[in-house]
Amino acid sequence: MKKVILLNLALISVALLHGQTIENEVKNAEKLLKQKSYKEAIQELKSAIAVIENEQLNTMKTDLLPEKVLDYSIANSDEIMESSSKSYISGNMIEIAQSYSKPIGNVSSNSETSEGFMGQNISVITINISNVPGKMCDIANTHSMNSSEGFEMESIVPTAFKGYRAVKLYNTDARHGKYAVIIGGAVLEINAENIENEKILLEAVNSIDIEKIIQYFGK
Numbered sequence: 331m332k333k334v335i336l337l338n339l340a341l342i343s344v345a346l347l348h349g350q351t352i353e354n355e356v357k358n359a360e361k362l363l364k365q366k367s368y369k370e371a372i373q374e375l376k377s378a379i380a381v382i383e384n385e386q387l388n389t390m391k392t393d394l395l396p397e398k399v400l401d402y403s404i405a406n407s408d409e410i411m412e413s414s415s416k417s418y419i420s421g422n423m424i425e426i427a428q429s430y431s432k433p434i435g436n437v438s439s440n441s442e443t444s445e446g447f448m449g450q451n452i453s454v455i456t457i458n459i460s461n462v463p464g465k466m467c468d469i470a471n472t473h474s475m476n477s478s479e480g481f482e483m484e485s486i487v488p489t490a491f492k493g494y495r496a497v498k499l500y501n502t503d504a505r506h507g508k509y510a511v512i513i514g515g516a517v518l519e520i521n522a523e524n525i526e527n528e529k530i531l532l533e534a535v536n537s538i539d540i541e542k543i544i545q546y547f548g549k
Contacts, residue, residue, distance in 0.1 A: 352378040383419040402430035425460035453524040500528040516547035
């Protein structure tokens with residue numbers, strides 16, 4: 331009950347900052363708390379938390395992810411693969427993602443792009459920033475082995491970006507690649523489909539302000 335009261339007080343403070351957005355949920359939670367309807371009060375607070383988390387995600391996406399990457403613009407839903415990462419907050423885990431696209435010329439008929447992009451004249455870059463431990467472990471493990479990790483016909487290669495541990499992957503035939511780097515308490519990840527060359531991956535990484543990532547996720 332003590333935790334509920336403390337959380338309630340915290341949400342009231344947030345409500346003052348966000349106007350009417352969560353005022354009703356907070357008021358309902360207060361009433362339910364006085365009635366000792368704890369489960370119902372918690373549900374109201376969870377609704378308020380969801381609003382706050384959505385606000386947090388939108389703020390982080392606006393602050394960390396650019397409106398354009400190189401000559402790529404924010405992609406519409408029809409251009410994004412269903413398997414693309416989604417932005418979410420789950421407990422202490424935060425993941426924000428945004429896809430960017432641009433039209434390209436005809437792809438060679440013998441070029442095997444990944445499923446969902448075959449035959450399409452669209453190039454897509456997806457930027458993902460998260461503090462998911464598994465992603466950090468994957469990069470750290472690749473460096474500790476000091477060797478490439480086979481993935482079908484591809485290899486994840488350990489590298490470095492401005493002194494940070496990173497990994498990269500590029501398949502010339504499939505025209506897709508990946509670049510991921512541990513920056514403080516987060517992983518910045520670039521996934522690209524139908525790109526012209528490997529250089530685009532590094533250029534995309536350089537388009538992100540890593541100091542802002544450290545401000546949000548820590549060192």
